[in-house]
Amino acid sequence: MTEVSTMRSGEISKAEKAYELLRRDILDAHLAPETPLTISSLKERYELGWTPLREALSRLETERLVTFSPNRGYRVAGVSRSELLDLQRARVTIESDLLREAIHAGDETWEQQLVAAHYALKQAKPLRANMPETELIRWEQRHDAFHNALLNGSPSIWLKRFAEQISTQLHRHHRNLVFSPTLIAGGGADLMGEEHYNALLERASNVDHHTALMEATLQRDEKRAIELLVEHIGLTLLTYEGVQPR
Template identity: 50%
Template sequence: MSKTDQAYEALKRDILAGVLLPGEPLTVSALEARYGFGWTPLRDSLSRLEGENLVTSARNRGYRVSGASYAELQDIQNARLVIESQLLRESIRTGDDEWQKDVLLAHRALSRAPALEQGMPEAAYEEFEAAHQDFHLRLVGGSHSRWLRRFLEQLHGQVRRHQRLIVLGKGVLSDARADAALMAILRSTSTIDHHTLLMDAALDRDEDRAVALLHEHIGIKSMPLAQDGP
């Protein structure tokens, strides 16, 4: 792996994990001191991350971590719903025995992960987060569209970045009341029972029910009103 790739992966990991917070300045000199990479790998990495909407740049202000807000989260979730619904339908139509086995194994792992709670230990949240994403990616893994799956993985990363800020208490997206409302949605839709319904509909090849449950799971209609972010 090149120095640029290493720098890119390190910065992306810390942005998605909330180590680098929304709006935080990303000066090359500070990043050199923090990560130990040179000027060229860091500049190239920041340009790549800007293309993924994880970093923004402005004349005379340099780079910053992209802001986080409910307006942004709603937009991301809407885009996710379009792509994930299509992939889910394709998986239900074309998924084979291996796909079914992968979904069942991912569901078992998710059932053993810690329950989602606000303020939970970061290690426990990371265990839940990894199992949760793996379940959703396995669920759409029967589709043969590599591009759509790649886009979906990027969207999942953006969703996780927003949600981690609330679950781990690293900041608020708008205000405490709206954050509490989002947390209530996350708790109700992250239970294993809800994922079991989604899995059963998919494995029963019931496209419409599976997609309806996915809509409910993402919970856009119940999300707090969009607010302007930083």
């Protein structure tokens, strides 16, 4: 029947709250890479106890969002150009296969949700330099939702899980290497003219590109759809290449 859980104090466990808060702060680059995460400072920052934080950190560690050294505590995981390239390679492998499966196995519901996600993405204002963070987050959410919808037709649960993890890591690299130029020395738009930077962002986030990808997919044109997906991932890569000087 209808089991009503009582849950006297907060609705969700504090460990879960700690996990989500920390995760969001790391993903959005509010905590810079390599920042030491001492329990006491986190207790102060989030007003949480000792156990929930430790549990959250140990979960984040197996997700590779924080690193850990025995008896020396936790730090926010670092970002690097080489890891970015590695992530891009893994993304191509995994998402290509997922898209292939989706094209073969996707049903009507999948098609409808893909069209809906594409429409929502089209409505969001496109990327540009120094845009307000709320707009940036909206665009990122809808962009992620579109790619999720694209791959969602596939039945491969484990591959989708991996794709999600890659996506998370790329999000973090994205934010730290490109979109938060003020937070890292010498990164982002400061390296080139804002005009050029905007052009790159425009190229990487071009809605037409996503439209073409969706159409090829809906027409079950496997070869072309995968070509477009790989090109899309490569374009994003080129954007970083342009941004990163050495």
